Amino acid sequence: MEAFLSFFANIDWFEIWLATGDTLMMLGGSLLFTIVLGLPLGVLLFLCSPRQLFEQKAVYACLSLMVNILRSLPFIILLIVMIPFTVLITGTSLGVAGAIPPLVVGATPFFARLVETALREVDRGIIEATQAMGASTRQIITSALLPEARPGIFAAITVTAITLVSYTAMAGVVGAGGLGDLAIRFGYQRFQTDVMIVTVVLLLILVQILQTVGDRLVVHFSRK
Amino acid sequence: MIEFHNVHKTYRVAGKDIPALHSTSLRVESGQVFGLIGHSGAGKSTLLRLINRLETPSGGQIIVDNEDVTAMDSNGLRRFRQQVGMIFQHFNLLASKTVADNVAMPLTLAGELSRSAIDQRVAELLERVGLSDHAKKYPAQLSGGQKQRVGIARALATKPKVLLCDEATSALDPQTTASVLQLLAEINRELKLTIVLITHEMDVIRRVCDEVAVMDAGVIVEQGPVAEVFLHPKHPTTKRFVQEDEQIDESEQRDDFAHVPGRIVRLTFQGEATYAPLLGTIARETGVDYSILAGRIDRIKDTPYGQLTLAITGGDMEAAFARFVAADVHMEVLR
Numbered sequence: 235m236e237a238f239l240s241f242f243a244n245i246d247w248f249e250i251w252l253a254t255g256d257t258l259m260m261l262g263g264s265l266l267f268t269i270v271l272g273l274p275l276g277v278l279l280f281l282c283s284p285r286q287l288f289e290q291k292a293v294y295a296c297l298s299l300m301v302n303i304l305r306s307l308p309f310i311i312l313l314i315v316m317i318p319f320t321v322l323i324t325g326t327s328l329g330v331a332g333a334i335p336p337l338v339v340g341a342t343p344f345f346a347r348l349v350e351t352a353l354r355e356v357d358r359g360i361i362e363a364t365q366a367m368g369a370s371t372r373q374i375i376t377s378a379l380l381p382e383a384r385p386g387i388f389a390a391i392t393v394t395a396i397t398l399v400s401y402t403a404m405a406g407v408v409g410a411g412g413l414g415d416l417a418i419r420f421g422y423q424r425f426q427t428d429v430m431i432v433t434v435v436l437l438l439i440l441v442q443i444l445q446t447v448g449d450r451l452v453v454h455f456s457r458k
Numbered sequence: 459m460i461e462f463h464n465v466h467k468t469y470r471v472a473g474k475d476i477p478a479l480h481s482t483s484l485r486v487e488s489g490q491v492f493g494l495i496g497h498s499g500a501g502k503s504t505l506l507r508l509i510n511r512l513e514t515p516s517g518g519q520i521i522v523d524n525e526d527v528t529a530m531d532s533n534g535l536r537r538f539r540q541q542v543g544m545i546f547q548h549f550n551l552l553a554s555k556t557v558a559d560n561v562a563m564p565l566t567l568a569g570e571l572s573r574s575a576i577d578q579r580v581a582e583l584l585e586r587v588g589l590s591d592h593a594k595k596y597p598a599q600l601s602g603g604q605k606q607r608v609g610i611a612r613a614l615a616t617k618p619k620v621l622l623c624d625e626a627t628s629a630l631d632p633q634t635t636a637s638v639l640q641l642l643a644e645i646n647r648e649l650k651l652t653i654v655l656i657t658h659e660m661d662v663i664r665r666v667c668d669e670v671a672v673m674d675a676g677v678i679v680e681q682g683p684v685a686e687v688f689l690h691p692k693h694p695t696t697k698r699f700v701q702e703d704e705q706i707d708e709s710e711q712r713d714d715f716a717h718v719p720g721r722i723v724r725l726t727f728q729g730e731a732t733y734a735p736l737l738g739t740i741a742r743e744t745g746v747d748y749s750i751l752a753g754r755i756d757r758i759k760d761t762p763y764g765q766l767t768l769a770i771t772g773g774d775m776e777a778a779f780a781r782f783v784a785a786d787v788h789m790e791v792l793r
Contacts, residue, residue, distance in 0.1 A: 363550035366510055366622075367564040367612075368539035370532075377567060381554040457553050457596040 242428050250416065250429075254436060257412035259330045260402045261440075264337035265395050272342040272394075273387075275301075276349025277375060283350070287361070287371055301343040309340045309401050313408050333410035337401050345394040352386025353379055384455045392448025396441050403437065413437055459620065459652045460486040460509060465518030467504050478504040480676045481518065486654060486669075488619075491646050491759075493663040493684070494656040495699060496673035502656040505673070506622055509654060510542045511535055523619055540568050543613030547625035549605040551597040557608050558584070558593040564615040583611040587641065603634035610641060614649075621645070623655035627662055639665045643759075660703035664688060664758050672696045685758045689726050689765065690788065704754060711767075715751055715793070720771035722751070723779070726788040727764040737766075740781045745773030767792070 279301070281287050282294040307315075316336040317327045324331040356379055364378040380387070403414025413433045421430030462484035469476045479501045486492040496502040507513040508520060511527055520527040522542070530538055551560050558580050565576045584590045587607040597605055606626060613621055623642070627635040643666045646653050657663065663670050663684055670688070671681040674695040680687055691697045715722055727736075732755060741748055753766040770778065782789045 357548075357550065359546055359548055359550040360552060362512060363544065363546060364563075364567075366512060366539055366542070366544040367567050367616075368536040369567045370536060373567050377563065378552060382552055384554055455554065457598055 242432070244426070245428055245432060250413075250432060250436070253411065253413045253416040253433070256330055256410075257399075257402050257414070257437075257440070260333050260337060260405070260410065260412055261395065261398055263330070263334045264341060264398055264402075265391070267334065267338040268341040268345050268394060268398070269391065271338065272345035273349055275342065275346035277353065277379075279346055279350040280353040280379075281371075281375075283354075287374065301346060304339065304343040305347070309336075309404055310407065312336055312340050313405060317408070328409045329411050332408075333402065333405040333412070337398060337405065340401055341394055341398050344397060345390060348390035348393060349383075349387060352383045352390055355386055356382045385452045388448060388451040388455060392444060392452070395444045395448070399437060399441055399444070459488040459490070459523060460484070460492075460654065461519075461521040462505075462508075463519040463521070465508060465515050465520055467501075467508060467513060468516045477676055479508070482678055484671065484678065484681075486652060488652055489646070489650050490669055491643070491653045491655070491667045493667035493670040494654065494673060495658065495660065495663055495670060496656075496695075497658055499675075500673040501676040502673045503624065504676075506624055506654060506656050509620070509622055510539050510544065540564065540616045541618050542620045542622060543616070543618040544622040544624065545606065545609040545613050545626045547628050549597070549602075549609045549629075551605055551608055551612075553597055555596075556593065557589060557595050557597065557600070560597065560608055561611045561615055564612060568616060579615065580611075583614055586614070587611045601634075602630050603638060606630065606634075606638050607641065610638075610645070614645065614651075619652060621651050621653045623653060625657060626655065628657065628659070635662070636665070642666055660688070660699045664703070664756075666759060668759065672699065685728060685761055685763065688758055689728065689763060711752065715767075715769070718749075718751065718769045720747075720769045721775060721791065722767065722769050722793040723782075724765065724767045724790045724792055725782060726790075727766075728786075728788075729761055729763075731786055732762040732764045734785075736782075736785055736787065737768075740778050740785075741773075744775075744778040744781065746775055746778045747771045747773065 275297070279294065279297055282290040282297065284291070284294070313336045316339060320327045320332055320335045323335055326332045360378055360382055361374060364374050369377065402410065402412050403417065406412055406415030406418050409415070413436055417430055417433040420426040421433060462482050464481045464483055465479065466477070466481045467479040469478055482505065494502040494505060504513055508515050509522060509527070511530070515528060518528070525538060527538065552563070555563070561580045561583050562576050565571050565579060571579070581590070584593055587610055589604060589607055589611070592600060592604065597608065600608065627638050630638060639662060642653060645651055655662070655667070667684050669682065670684045671678045672687065672693060672695055673679065679693040680691070680696045687696060688700060691700050737748065748768045748770050751767040751769055753764065755762070755764040757763070779789060
C-alpha cells in the first residue's frame with residue numbers, strides 16, 4: 235500500500251485538477267456547438283437525400299461531399315490546418331478557446347451523419363400519417379421526425395461526446411491544455427508514468443460516465 | 459362526396475413508366491362505406507392515396523366535397539387534409555407520444571383549439587373508442603386492436619367528413635378485426651362519415667361496405683352494391699375473391715357432386731326471402747325431392763342472404779324452377 239502511494243507521491247494534483255477542468259470545458263463547449271450545428275445539418279442531409287421529403291440530388295451531393303471530406307481528414311491534420319481560422323475567430327490557437335473550433339469542425343460532420351442515420355430509422359408510415367394530418371414540412375420535422383428519432387439522436391450525441399474526449403486528448407499536441415496535454419507533456423516527454431496512469435484513468439472514468447448517462451437517456455426515450 | 463374523373467397515375471421507376479392506375483372514373487356518395495378490394499399491386503393503395511393527394515395524379519381531376527383536390531396549392535392541401543382522416547395497416551402511431559398526445563396531434567398541428575379544448579376533445583374521442591383508461595400509456599404498451607382504436611380516434615380528431623382506411627384490419631386477428639369493423643360501422647352510422655376502405659379480404663367488404671369496387675392491375679373491373687357484386691360476381695377476379703371468402707373450390711366441388719343424381723341448382727336468397735319457408739312449400743306442391751349439397755346463410759352488412767346448392771330429383775322440376783324464379787330467388791342451374 236505504501237509502495238503504491240509513494241508511486242503517486244510526485245504528482246502535482248492541482249495541475250491534474252486544472253487539466254480535468256480544461257478537458258471538461260473543451261468537451262462541453264465543443265459538444266454544444268457540434269449539436270447546434272450538426273443537428274440542422276443532419277436534418278438537411280436527411281431531407282435532401284433520395285426519396286425523402288425535399289429530395290434535392292445536387293444539394294445532397296454537395297453536402298455529402300463536404301461531410302465526407304471533413305470526415306476523411308485525420309483529426310491531427312485538421313487541428314494544424316485549422317490554426318489560421320481558429321486564430322481568426324477566437325484570437326488564439328492555444329488553450330480551451332483555441333481547441334474548440336477544430337473540435338467542432340472535426341465532430342460536426344460525424345454527428346450530422348449519425349443524425350441522418352437516426353432520422354432514416356423513423357418509419358416512413360409515421361411521416362405519411364403526419365402528412366395526412368395536414369402537417370407542414372416544418373411541423374413534420376419538429377412534431378414527428380425529431381421526437382421519433384430522439385433515442386437515436388441521444389445515442390448519436392453519446393458517441394460524438396466520447397469521440398470528442400479522444401479528440402480533446404489529441405488537441406493537447408497543439409497546446410490545447412487538458413488531460414491529453416498533461417499526458418503528453420509529463421507522461422510522454424518527461425517519462426512520468428504516474429501522471430500517464432492518472433490521466434488515462436480519469437479519461438476512462440469520463441468515457442464511462444458519458445456512456446452510462448447516454449444509455450440511460452436512450453432507454454428513457456425509447457418508450458418500448 | 460368523392461369523384462374521380464379520368465384519373466390516372468404512372469410511376470417512373472429507373473427511367474421506365476409503370477402505370478399504377480389506369481384512367482379511372484368513380485363516384486362515392488356521401489355517407490357511404492365504399493370498399494376497394496384487390497390483390498397487392500392492384501392499385502388500390504394508390505387510388506386511396508390520390509384522394510388526399512399523398513400521391514399526385516398524373517392526370518385527371520379529383521373532387522372531394524365539391525373541392526378540386528388536384529388544383530390545390532400547398533396551403534389549401536394542408537387545410538383539406540385536416541378534413542380527411544386516415545388510418546393505416548400498421549397504425550403509424552408515434553412511439554414517442556402517449557395515446558392522448560397521439561390523438562391530440564392533428565389538433566395541435568392545426569393549431570386552432572386551445573389546450574383545454576384539445577384535452578376535452580381527446581377525452582371525448584378516447585371514450586368513443588373505449589380507451590379512456592389508456593390515455594397515459596405509450597403505443598408499445600397496447601395490443602394491435604387498441605393501437606388501431608387510437609388510430610381511429612386520431613383520425614376523427616378534426617371531425618373529418620371522409621375517413622380513409624388503408625388495410626386497417628389486415629394486421630389484426632379475426633376477433634379484433636370484427637370489433638374494429640364494428641367500430642367503423644358505428645362511426646359511419648352515427649357521424650354520417652363517408653368511409654373509403656381498401657382491403658384484400660372479402661369478409662371486410664361483406665361486413666361493413668355499402669358499395670364495392672374490385673380492382674385488378676390498375677383497373678376497376680367490377681363495381682356495384684356489395685350484395686350484387688358478392689352474390690352475382692361477373693369478373694374472374696371478383697369470382698376468385700368470393701370463392702376465397704367461402705373457401706370453395708369450384709372444380710373440386712363439381713367432382714364431389716359427380717355421383718349425385720338429379721339436377722343441380724344454386725339458389726341465392728336475399729333479404730326477407732332468406733327466412734321464408736320456401737324450399738319446403740315448393741317441394742310439397744311440385745312433388746320434387748331435394749338434398750342440400752352446400753350452403754351458407756349469412757349477412758352482408760345488414761341484409762341477410764342465403765346461398766344453397768341443391769340436388770333436385772323427381773316431381774315437376776320445371777314447375778319448381780318457375781316457382782323459385784317467381785319468388786325472387788336467383789337461380790343458377792349448374793347441371
